[in-house]
Amino acid sequence: MNWTSEVNDLWEQTDNNCLGTVVAVQANFYQVKIDEYHNSVKNARENIPKFLLCTRRSRLKKIGQKVMVGDRVIIEDPDWEGGRGAVAEVLPRETELDRPPIANANQVMLVFALAEPNLDPVALTRFLVKAELTGLEICLCLSKWDLVSEAKTEEWCSQISEWGYEPFLISVKTEAGLRAVKDSSHSLWEKLRNKITVISGPSGVGKSSLINYLIPNVNLRVSAVSGKLSRGRHTTRHVELFELPNGGLLADTPGFNQPQLDCEPIELAYLFPEARKYLAEGSCQFSDCLHRDEPNCVVRGDWERYEYYLTFLEEAIARQEVLQQQPDSESNLKAKTSSGGKRKLEPKLASKKYRRSSRKVEHQQLQDLCQELDEF
Ligand SMILES: Nc1nc2c(ncn2[C@@H]2O[C@H](COP(=O)(O)OP(=O)(O)O)[C@@H](O)[C@H]2O)c(=O)[nH]1
Ligand SMILES: [Mg+2]
Ligand SMILES: [Zn+2]
Known part of the structure; x- marks a missing residue:
């Protein structure tokens, strides 16, 4: 558990506070599963609800603190009888996905x-x-x-x-x-x-x-x-x-069938364990090697999915080119390959900026998973 002293204080402040995980969000309501509460609560009542329906403290609203599904939160002074509460604090996130949020x-x-x-x-x-x-x-x-x-x-x-x-x-x-x-x-x-x-x-x-x-x-x-x-x-x-x-x-996430690989061409190889292994063992002559026909490349080889890598690489390069041709709209448009193979730009569903360039293989900043939830 990721306790900061501020969070700890809040947890200790009253015996009635509890700790939970947000399991669903609907409009401005949060369904919170209770994870921990003080002994005094346990001693004072027989039936402790499993879930509390919560709102968000206005202080959180003011500082723009979003509450997401999966967030660990502190509920201040819940109404145990009524099964209601208010989210007073969101604990620091270990990971954060955009799609699904x-x-x-x-x-x-x-x-x-x-x-x-x-x-x-x-x-x-x-x-x-x-x-x-x-x-x-x-x-x-x-x-x-x-x-x-x-x-x-x-x-x-x-x-x-x-x-x-x-x-x-x-x-x-x-x-x-x-x-x-x-x-x-x-x-x-x-x-x-x-x-x-x-x-x-x-x-x-x-x-x-x-x-x-x-x-x-x-x-x-x-x-x-x-x-x-x-x-x-x-x-x-x-x-x-x-x-x-x-x-x-x-x-559960809605099924989707052709996830778009919106990564930079240069990072694609790191998304294949086979290529990752080669890149860990040695390095290509050029630091910006795309592992196609560059000399002294350690990735190019006879591993089975190398040809899939090449196909996806073309896709990533094409996507990047489309984005570069449209510098003004880059922030709110994205390239999309339609089923007929034609590329077109579509409004981006999430405008979050990714720090792709700094991503390394492990412990990387995580981002979107199901980009296409609404595209089919
Ligand atoms: N033969 C077989 N059919 C399955 C199995 N699991 C699911 N199905 C069938 O596959 C179809 C799709 O299942 P569903 O759970 O809706 O898939 P989802 O779209 O991935 O959520 C349904 O007709 C299920 O009955 C399985 O283990 N064996
Ligand atoms: Mg389903
Ligand atoms: Zn290479």
Whole structure:
């Protein structure tokens, strides 16, 4: 816990204060899950609510302090009877995602189906790169394990482990990979315990089914795989954290199918573990090497996803060129590649400025995850 002395004072000030995590935001109301309260509260009443519906102290409004889902907050003097309170302080954030807007997320759980829809290595790579852009730890789950043969599954796993990822195999249908493993230390359950996890992945892969399985009373809508699953429109940007039975919080995000890789060309290689390894072991002759045909490049090679790297690099370069041609509009427009392959500029949905140039591989400032939530 990230205590500053100011926060500590506030926590100590009255015996009635409590500490919680914001699990949902709606208009100016915050649903806060209670994490800690003073013993005097416990001693004074039998029923302590699990959640408090809170507003924000006007002092926070004045200083422009935003309250996000995932924020750890101090609730001053809550009305325990009425289940109401006011957020008095927001604790310093460990991480912050823009899209979806979530504070203190620890990891991205990327879900991809082994079949229905078929696993496409380029699409998977696109999502992995997008997830790497957040700087958060990545947990890859291959779902619908029941639909593919043992041999095919092994093939995928060894291929993906060459890329630098160790996927969890799961089937919500047969509970394989999920069943008797609730307290084994290598299970998905363990991976999720006491963390804030953001779930990502294309629509139709079984994300909602998985959350429903992990949190039986959550009741998320499960959609039948339909022909138009690739272009479902998402009308809501509502984010909510759901509590796992063994501790930890999960955020479902609307599925989207072609995340835009809005990174600088120069940093793209750092989003591939294979290339990262080469760059850690040695360095290219030119510091601005894009790893195409430059002499003495340590990244160019016969690793499987190198050709995907080249494809995404073209995309990143094209995007950068479009932005450079439009210097005035750079702050509120972004390049978008339409399904027909034509580029066009579209209003940016978030105007937050990223410090891309300073991003290093680990512990980097994290930013947008699901840029395209509203684009399909
Ligand atoms: N065979 C099989 N089908 C699954 C599994 N998990 C989910 N599905 C089906 O996949 C479809 C999409 O599921 P849904 O949870 O809505 O996916 P989401 O769009 O990623 O949230 C539904 O028809 C589910 O019943 C699984 O483990 N095996
Ligand atoms: Mg869903
Ligand atoms: Zn190079």
